[in-house]
Amino acid sequence: MMPLRRFQMHQPRSVTEAAEMLAHYGEKGRLYAGGTELLLAMKHDLLRYEHLVDVKTVPGLNKIEIKNSSLCIGGTATHRAIEKSSLVGKHLPVIAEMARHVANVRVRGTGTLGGNLCFAEPHSDPATLLLALETRVQVQGRSKERTLTMDELITGAYETSLAEDELLTLVEIPIPAKSQRAAYLKFQIKERPTLGLALVMDVDEAGDAIRKARAVVGSVSPKPCRSDEAEALLVGAKKEVEKQLADAALALADAADPVDDLEGSTEYKRHLVGVFLRRAFNKALSTPA
Ligand SMILES: Cc1cc2nc3c(=O)[nH]c(=O)nc-3n(C[C@H](O)[C@H](O)[C@H](O)COP(=O)(O)OP(=O)(O)OC[C@H]3O[C@@H](n4cnc5c(N)ncnc54)[C@H](O)[C@@H]3O)c2cc1C
Incomplete structure (x- = not known):
């Protein structure tokens, strides 16, 4: 790791002052909060800034x-x-x-x-x-x-x-309605998740039918992803949806288009989507959002 290059830290007292500082320093400046990503990238010389604007000094932004x-x-x-x-x-x-x-x-x-x-x-x-x-x-x-x-x-x-x-x-x-159920599950073997899967469903009073679903897969590709096709397959009588889970997972994996990297191959990640969608479905049905 490189020693940190010199930079100046600025302490704005309001959001407007922070925005003005960012505009003033342009490419030479960056907002700084906890520094857990920023300072690491600067220590590796992946990012270089001469001015850091400490947003944590703005009162009330952590409420x-x-x-x-x-x-x-x-x-x-x-x-x-x-x-x-x-x-x-x-x-x-x-x-x-x-x-x-x-x-x-x-x-x-x-x-x-x-x-x-x-x-x-x-x-x-x-x-x-x-x-x-x-x-x-x-x-x-x-x-x-x-x-x-x-x-x-x-x-x-x-x-x-x-x-x-x-x-x-x-x-x-x-804030979710009483009829909403939610689950977030992740699979992680290294420092950060290989896959995250979030499922939010609106269910009827008896818990026998799903009226609406939002399924998101993250960490497998550049940004978190949804699929209209997958969500349509997650709506209906619970017993029918259970039979459609594998197809819904395929549609979600297609939409996410997982990348092949050090976390695993594309096929491996597509497999994980199937495993974790089923687990999230079972967990969500028993968990209020
Ligand atoms: C060892 C390690 C393990 C981790 N594991 C996980 C994990 O399991 N899951 C996970 O989700 N994350 C993980 N992270 C990431 C962690 O959540 C982030 O490092 C942290 O939340 C970044 O917040 P920060 O305040 O330190 O950001 P900083 O490092 O201060 O800033 C990061 C970037 O965001 C910008 N920024 C900061 N605040 C704002 C704002 N309010 N408005 C606009 N831009 C802003 C900065 O300019 C900078 O570009 C891990 C990080 C580390 C170092």
Whole structure:
């Protein structure tokens, strides 16, 4: 590892000031949150910045609260704070459970949700689950604020649609109805997940039929992926859907088009999609979102 090149750290007191700093420093500057990705990449000389803008000094950006029937998580909330939050545990336990298994406790204590989503590293647990939960994020630049879906935010491996002066300020997750069930499962043998699979289903009162489903597979390709065909096969009488799970998994794997890499071959990952979709289906049916 290389010694870190010199850089200057800036401490904005508001989102607007942070956006102005980002615009001012342009390519020489970067937003800094927990630094768990950024500093590592800088130590390896993969990224070079002369100015880092510490978003954690902006007051209030780490809040976790309920507003307008949504769980609102500030961009600088750490994975650990999310894991430990009683609000998250009460309203969206599937998120608390996912956060508990991100990285290790040291990274969770420093790394933020905003940093995870905006780095857009393909092996992200939150990106996969949050897409299934129909999450929106608020981003703010010098002159305007935008609301984006997860699909609009993450455009590819290490790529987002954020402009140079924009920062992610809030993650808004609709609180699921009582009829919704959710599961997030991952398969991991190395430092980061080989596959993450999130399934959110709306079921009838008896639990015999699925009225709506969102299935997302992540970590196997550049960004988390859904498939209309797979989701159509996951709707209907439970017994029928059980028979269609293998076809739904094929459709989801086709849409994701897994890459062949050090985590495993394309065929191996396609197989994992089938195994984990079935497990997620069984788990989701017994777990409120
Ligand atoms: C050993 C290790 C294991 C890991 N395992 C997992 C795992 O199992 N699952 C998983 O999902 N992740 C894993 N991660 C990734 C981890 O979740 C991220 O490193 C962390 O969340 C990044 O947050 P940060 O605050 O440290 O971001 P930083 O490193 O500070 O920033 C990362 C990038 O995001 C940008 N950024 C940060 N905050 C914002 C914002 N609010 N708005 C706009 N841009 C912003 C920065 O400019 C930078 O480009 C692992 C990381 C490590 C080091």
